[in-house]
Amino acid sequence: MRPGRTDVAVVGGGPAGAAAALAMRRHAPARRVVLLEAGRHDRVKPGEILPAAARGLLRQIGVLEPFLAGDFVECRAVVSAWAGDALEERNSIFHAQGAGWQLDRALFDRLLLEAAATAGAEVRLGSAVHSAAREGQDWQLKLSDGNVVAGTVIWATGRNWKLARPLGAKLRVHGQLAAYIRFFDRAPGDCRLVIEARPEGWWYTADLPRQRRVVACLSDPDLGGELRNAASWYRALAATRHIAPLLPSSAREIASLAKSAGTAGVDPAAGERWVAAGDTLFAADPLSSRGITHALRSGILAAYAVSDMLDGQDELARTRYAMFAEQGFAGYAPALAAHYAAAARWDTAFWRRRRRQAEEERRPVTFPGSSRSAKESWFEAKSEGT
Numbered sequence: 225m226r227p228g229r230t231d232v233a234v235v236g237g238g239p240a241g242a243a244a245a246l247a248m249r250r251h252a253p254a255r256r257v258v259l260l261e262a263g264r265h266d267r268v269k270p271g272e273i274l275p276a277a278a279r280g281l282l283r284q285i286g287v288l289e290p291f292l293a294g295d296f297v298e299c300r301a302v303v304s305a306w307a308g309d310a311l312e313e314r315n316s317i318f319h320a321q322g323a324g325w326q327l328d329r330a331l332f333d334r335l336l337l338e339a340a341a342t343a344g345a346e347v348r349l350g351s352a353v354h355s356a357a358r359e360g361q362d363w364q365l366k367l368s369d370g371n372v373v374a375g376t377v378i379w380a381t382g383r384n385w386k387l388a389r390p391l392g393a394k395l396r397v398h399g400q401l402a403a404y405i406r407f408f409d410r411a412p413g414d415c416r417l418v419i420e421a422r423p424e425g426w427w428y429t430a431d432l433p434r435q436r437r438v439v440a441c442l443s444d445p446d447l448g449g450e451l452r453n454a455a456s457w458y459r460a461l462a463a464t465r466h467i468a469p470l471l472p473s474s475a476r477e478i479a480s481l482a483k484s485a486g487t488a489g490v491d492p493a494a495g496e497r498w499v500a501a502g503d504t505l506f507a508a509d510p511l512s513s514r515g516i517t518h519a520l521r522s523g524i525l526a527a528y529a530v531s532d533m534l535d536g537q538d539e540l541a542r543t544r545y546a547m548f549a550e551q552g553f554a555g556y557a558p559a560l561a562a563h564y565a566a567a568a569r570w571d572t573a574f575w576r577r578r579r580r581q582a583e584e585e586r587r588p589v590t591f592p593g594s595s596r597s598a599k600e601s602w603f604e605a606k607s608e609g610t
C-alpha cells in the first residue's frame with residue numbers, strides 16, 4: 225500500500241461513522257481505517273433518546289460495557305399529549321427490550337470515537353473533508369489539513385450532503401421541519417421523554433446527564449421563524465400544558481440550537497467504492513426516535529459493504545446495501561403521516577399540512593408509464609408544503 229493511503233476513509237465521526245470504523249476494525253482488522261471528523265464533539269447536539277433496541281448494536285461494535293458504565297440517564301417512559309390534551313404513558317416495563325437512555329450526545333459521540341481509536345482506527349478530529357475526486361481506483365479527499373487517498377469511502381456526514389455531487393449521488397428532500405432547541409442547567413430528576421402537540425407544531429423535553437434538561441419545539445421552518453427569537457420561544461413554551469411545568473423555575477438556559485429536522489436521503493445508497501450511512505443515507509423526522517439506532521445499524525452494514533468492495537465484490541456489495549436501505553424505511557411515510565394525522569386537531573397551517581399529507585398518503589396513486597412511486601409523490605407534495 226502507498227504510504228499515506230488508507231483502505232477505508234470514514235467521513236464524519238457521529239454514531240454512524242464511529243460504528244462503521246468499529247465494525248470495520250472487528251470485521252476486517254487487516255484493513256487500514258482513517259476516520260475524519262470536522263468537529264471535536266465539544267458542542268451540544270440534539271438526538272437525546274437512545275431506544276433500548278440499540279443495546280444489541282452497541283454490543284456488536286464492542287462498546288456496550290463502557291456505555292453502560294457511562295453517565296447516561298435511563299429513559300423509563302415516553303409520555304405524550306398527542307391525540308388529546310391528557311398525557312398517555314408508554315412505560316418501558318411493557319417494552320420487551322426494557323428502558324432506553326437519555327443521552328448527552330457530545331459525551332456519547334466521544335465515547336464511540338475513543339473506542340474506535342482504541343480498536344485501531346486512526347481518528348482525526350478537526351479534519352473537515354471539502355471535496356472528493358476519483359484517482360484511478362481510489363478516492364482523493366481534500367481536507368482542511370491536507371489530503372487523504374482512500375480505496376473506499378464511508379460517507380457519514382449527517383445532514384451535511386455537500387459530498388453528494390462529487391460522489392455522484394442525488395439528495396432527495398422529502399419534507400421540511402425545523403427544531404428550536406434550548407438546554408438548561410437544572411433537571412427535575414424525571415426519567416421520561418415528554419411530548420406535547422401544540423398549534424405551532426410539537427414539543428419535547430427530557431432530563432439529560434449532568435443535571436441538564438433539553439426543551440425543543442418542532443415546527444415548519446417557514447412557520448416557526450419567530451421561534452428562533454428567544455422571547456417568542458419562551459412565550460410559546462409558557463402556553464404548553466405539560467412541558468413548561470417540568471422546567472424548574474431556577475433553571476438557567478446554557479445553550480440554544482436551531483437545526484433542520486425534516487426527512488431527506490440520498491439516491492443511490494452506495495456507488496463507485498462509496499457507501500452512505502446514518503442521516504446522510506436517510507435522515508428521519510425526530511418523532512420516529514430512530515435516528516441513532518439507524519446510524520449505528522447502517523454504519524455497521526456500510527463497513528461490511530466496503531469490506532466486500534475491497535475484496536472485489538463491488539456490485540454485490542452495492543445491491544445488498546441498496547436493499548437494506550430500501551427495507552430500512554419501507555412504510556416510514558404512511559406511518560409518519562398517520563401518526564401526525566392523529567394529533568391534527570387544530571386549524572393551523574402546520575396541522576392543515578399534516579392532514580392533507582395523510583389524505584394523500586391514503587389515496588391510491590398510480591402513474592401510468594412512470595416509475596415514480598406513490599411514496600415519492602407524497603414526499604414531493606409534502607416538500608412543496610403550502
Ligand SMILES: Cc1cc2nc3c(=O)[nH]c(=O)nc-3n(C[C@H](O)[C@H](O)[C@H](O)COP(=O)(O)OP(=O)(O)OC[C@H]3O[C@@H](n4cnc5c(N)ncnc54)[C@H](O)[C@@H]3O)c2cc1C
Nearest residue numbers: 236238239240262270271273353381382403502503515516
Ligand atoms: C431535534 C432532533 C431531535 C432528535 N432526537 C432524536 C432522538 O431522540 N433519538 C434518536 O435516535 N435520534 C434523534 N435525532 C436524530 C439523530 O440526532 C441523528 O439521526 C443522528 O445524530 C445521526 O447520526 P449520524 O452519525 O448519521 O450523523 P451526525 O450525528 O450528524 O454526525 C455527523 C458527523 O459528521 C461530521 N461532519 C459533517 N460534515 C463533515 C465533513 N465535511 N468532513 C468531516 N466531518 C463532517 C459532523 O461534525 C458530525 O460529527 C434527532 C434529531 C433532531 C434534529
